[in-house]
Amino acid sequence: MTPEEVGQRLVALLAPVAATTSVSGGQGYARATVDVPPASWGDALRAARDDAELRLDFFDWLSAVDELADGFDVVAHLWSTAGRHGVLLRTRVPRDAPSVASVVDVYPGAAWHERETYEMFGISFAGHGELRPLLLPPEFEGHPLRKEFVLASRVAKPWPGAKEPGESEAGGGRRPIRPPGVPAPGEWGSTPTPAGAAGVGEGPRGGTPARPARERPPRPAPGAAPARPAPGEPVAGAEPAAGEGNA
Structure with missing residues (x-):
């Protein structure tokens, strides 16, 4: 079934409930998206599971989206292992009293997801019966998502990057850190690195100048044999023997 067919089939099963259907983005991963009223939440998931055409027998996940003044969207993704199609079911609950029916009796695998959503968003699932803390310590207050x-962490220590408006008034970025063994910019060149331009380890004046190049004898012309040194004349580039040059 195509995403359009899945959405239309589920809306027809829920009639006369005012359900609406659309298709999410994602090209080959597009999903039928069906929005239902909170009172029809459990009926929608049960119809999706029991219908002979949809056969959405696999419960994938359930979570929520904070829509601020508009409330919370509770979202569940179901999948058909036989038909290889899925659906996103959504319902919106008010912010002042966020509550919706539990679907553990329809999909037992939803128990963990409802507990997490209750803990992170403060949305109650009526009929669950065991909405105890799952990820946070019992003394934790509030709903982090x-x-x-x-x-x-933003109160105790300002964020140095100031990537989001209002996070920090200090601005600026973090000092760059080089991987181990990588020299500072200019350390191997002929120009010292300006002070403070690189990371830690260059000293107060930055990087160090490059070593002076070693002088080499000129190369002979193409086809010419190299000149041989005269007897007793030192070979160019050879190190002096011990004791020589100190007389």
């Missing part, structure tokens, strides 16, 4: 939740 709500958009108004203030991260404690």
